[in-house]
Amino acid sequence: KAGVTQTPRYLIKTRGQQVTLSCSPISGHRSVSWYQQTPGQGLQFLFEYFSETQRNKGNFPGRFSGRQFSNSRSEMNVSTLELGDSALYLCASSSLQGAPAFFGQGTRLTVV
Amino acid sequence: AQSVTQLGSHVSVSEGALVLLRCNYSSSVPPYLFWYVQYPNQGLQLLLKYTSAATLVKGINGFEAEFKKSETSFHLTKPSAHMSDAAEYFCAVSGSNDYKLSFGAGTTVTVRA
Numbered sequence: 001k002a003g004v005t006q007t008p009r010y011l012i013k014t015r016g017q018q019v020t021l022s023c024s025p026i027s028g029h030r031s032v033s034w035y036q037q038t039p040g041q042g043l044q045f046l047f048e049y050f051s052e053t054q055r056n057k058g059n060f061p062g063r064f065s066g067r068q069f070s071n072s073r074s075e076m077n078v079s080t081l082e083l084g085d086s087a088l089y090l091c092a093s094s095s096l097q098g099a100p101a102f103f104g105q106g107t108r109l110t111v112v
Numbered sequence: 113a114q115s116v117t118q119l120g121s122h123v124s125v126s127e128g129a130l131v132l133l134r135c136n137y138s139s140s141v142p143p144y145l146f147w148y149v150q151y152p153n154q155g156l157q158l159l160l161k162y163t164s165a166a167t168l169v170k171g172i173n174g175f176e177a178e179f180k181k182s183e184t185s186f187h188l189t190k191p192s193a194h195m196s197d198a199a200e201y202f203c204a205v206s207g208s209n210d211y212k213l214s215f216g217a218g219t220t221v222t223v224r225a
């Protein structure tokens with residue numbers, strides 16, 4: 001059974017640009033959540049989707065957005081990138097409601 | 113709002129010694145509690161979770177944790193450390209009806225030969 005797949009693994013962007021990250025959950029999982037990990041702030045919840053609906057959102061500015069498709073794949077978008085957006089972005093999936101057991105390897109975003 | 117505090121950002125143990133990682137939670141409602149492990153350049157892997165069933169929870173790789181309501185604690189232990197246990201460990205909490213995790217700051221474990 002394939003795990004949670006995140007693409008790309010590494011990304012370098014310039015301030016002011018926008019970026020889209022992709023996450024494919026484990027087959028059959030309908031819940032996808034996103035987390036940002038930085039040395040300073042640690043792991044912080046971004047948002048969670050279930051059956052294409054956003055059920056919960058963390059305390060991030062509106063530049064951070066996401067969506068989920070009918071096949072449960074999810075994307076997150078960050079517009080007008082800032083240096084502080086440099087982080088490891090982790091996606092997780094679960095089959096039922098509740099906290100995720102399976103995380104992807106993450107996308108490491110560097111903003112220069 | 114729920115939160116967790118991990119005591120000690122770094123723990124160093126000898127191979128074969130007890131591993132004890134401390135986590136205290138703060139929650140206004142009965143919490144769900146979790147321990148995750150992160151190896152370098154990897155995502156998070158769930159070690160174990162408490163969801164109001166048995167207070168002693170056994171997880172993977174020989175780890176276990178005990179939920180103590182009176183102490184608001186959920187400490188993680190492993191009787192005998194192995195070199196492969198060197199990693200960063202995160203305690204996390206969620207409510208029973210929400211879908212987001214609040215993580216502690218993490219504890220890095222080093223295992224000495």
